[in-house]
Amino acid sequence: MQLYHSFAEVQLADPTILTIGKFNGLxxxxxxxxxxxxxxxxxLGATSAALTFDPHPTVVLQPEHKQVYLAPHAERLQAIAATDIEHVIVLHYNDQLRQLSAEQFMRQLCAHINLRELWVGPEFRLGYRAQGTVEVLTQLGEQxxxxxxxxxxxxxDGAPISASRIRELLQAGRVADVVPLLGRPFAVVGEVVRGNQRGRTIGFPTANVAVDPQHLLPADGVYACQVTLADGSHHPAVTNVGVRPTFGVLARTVEAHLLHWSGDLYGQTMRVAFVERLRGEQKFSGIEELKAQIARDAQRAGEVLGV
Incomplete structure (x- = not known):
């Protein structure tokens, strides 16, 4: 797969079949x-290409919206590459690009690509104020x-697969239900950073994963997860997403306790794939009650994950 980051880098002389989209979550x-x-x-003996944007247009158009992404950008590109698309153009979405009309955008595109067919969804829109509907793009194509x-x-299950449908399921904690839509478990990626080490003091050390604040998190609660470390190794884990009400912590965190494993993870990049929600977040009366529940959570996670 050949990757480009601007129209200026692209010159595809061969007839090209292209799709354009945000591909959020792929x-x-x-x-x-x-x-x-x-x-x-x-x-057709043509070349295949996909065009997408980074950051996600919502980040620019509606900056007040948080937790936009369903997958890290790098994983999105890996998933696109896995389809054998030959060329991928990632345009930096900014205010200048936002103000281009559909016609201006398509004329710039066609100056660099020998575009023969544009494949899009039925509700696809492009250009300033989303005026480039399928009908408008079809008319431009005639020129x-x-x-x-x-x-x-x-x-x-009788409903279209969409990023909004996946988002709703994740916000309800239904991580197992997004697997048939994503084709894989939902996951977050981040660096393991130092926390307050409370988990270590009660016998359940956790890796505090610093997730991009623009990346969606599932509903607060406890989950059975599969963790992948930087060396490619996979480990079963029980993961808490939430504010840790027992300790009065207000910021949402992702904390993974790896089952049957010990070691130093600080500074490593960790991928946490959510397999099943075990329970919602709870506030406990004290440390002993919390420890007992974490032990039950770890046992249940092991059963879910088959370890």
């Missing part, structure tokens, strides 16, 4: 679209020499 609907683009390009191929959204 769910199975996105994957289906990308695979169709790859298959179509092979059918610029490409056609638009709108596709039907992939459905599971």
């Amino acid at each position: 769910h199975l609907g996105h994957r289906a679209l990308l695979l169709q683009v790859v298959a179509r390009a092979k059918e 610029l020499g490409y056609t638009v191929q709108p596709i039907t959204k992939l459905e599971i």
Whole structure:
């Protein structure tokens, strides 16, 4: 996969089949679209390409919105690459790009890409104030020499797969229910940082994972998780997401206790994949009650994860 970060870097002379999207979380609907683009390009002897944005447009358009991302940018690119797309253009989304009309954007695009087909979802919109509907883009294509191929959204259980549907499930703590939509467990990534080490003092040391504040977290609670360390090793874990009400902590944190493992994780990058929610967050009367519950949580996580 060839990666570009501006139109200026791109010059695709071969006929190109392209899709454009935010691809937030790279769910199975996105994957289906990308695979169709790859298959179509092979059918026509053309090249395949995808165009996306970083940061997510919502970060620029609605900066008051937090927890936008469903997957780290690097994982999104890895998932796109796994579809065998040949070229990926990641445009830096800023106010200048935001103000481009659909026509201005498409003319810039077509100056660098020999665009033959544009594949998008039926509700796709592009350009200033989202005026570039499928109909508008189709009309522009008549001038610029490409056609638009709108596709039907992939459905599971009678409803389309979408980032908003996944977000709603995660905000309800239903991490197991997003697996059929994402095609994998939902995960967060961050560096292990020093906390107050309370877990260590009560016999359950935890890794405090510093997650990007723009990355969505599931509902507060305790989860059975699979942790991946920087060396590629995988470890079962019980993870708390929340504010730790027993200790009066107000900031939301992600703390993972690795089962049957000990060692120094500070400074390492850790990936925490959420498998199943065990319970909601609780406030306990004291340390002993908390310790007893954590022990039960760890046992239950081990049962869920088969260890």
